[in-house]
């Protein structure tokens with residue numbers, strides 16, 4: 123029993139690490155390695171720019187790989203502004219997304235992480251974003267299957 127639990131946790135960790143890296147690529151390509159708050163552009167592959175989630179990964183784990191819930195932000199804007207000025211950040215976010223997208227994201231964040239349909243929709247949209255980007259993602263197949271597995275991983279059960 124103990125052994126099985128340890129094994130599951132380890133594979134979840136590895137899956138999360140891999141998916142985080144893929145998701146980062148997706149967001150950086152979409153946002154052009156440019157901080158969406160201050161507009162500072164970074165060279166491709168730079169570590170100075172990060173993925174900022176609008177609804178935190180901790181409380182909204184099922185949105186972790188939802189491109190609608192994230193953007194590229196420089197270290198300063200992400201860690202020193204975004205996480206410390208929540209009221210100002212909310213106003214900015216509304217302007218950045220526009221009222222309609224802002225509302226839709228809020229509704230999504232209120233939905234239960236246990237609703238399978240939400241998971242499936244997130245995986246499907248991520249896959250569509252990759253497909254419609256027209257970019258060569260290299261290991262596209264692996265990435266897609268991995269993202270579609272996320273709902274199960276997120277629910278704590280890797281099948």
Ligand SMILES: [Zn+2]
Pocket residue numbers: 157158159160161162195196197198199200
């Ligand atoms: Zn910035």
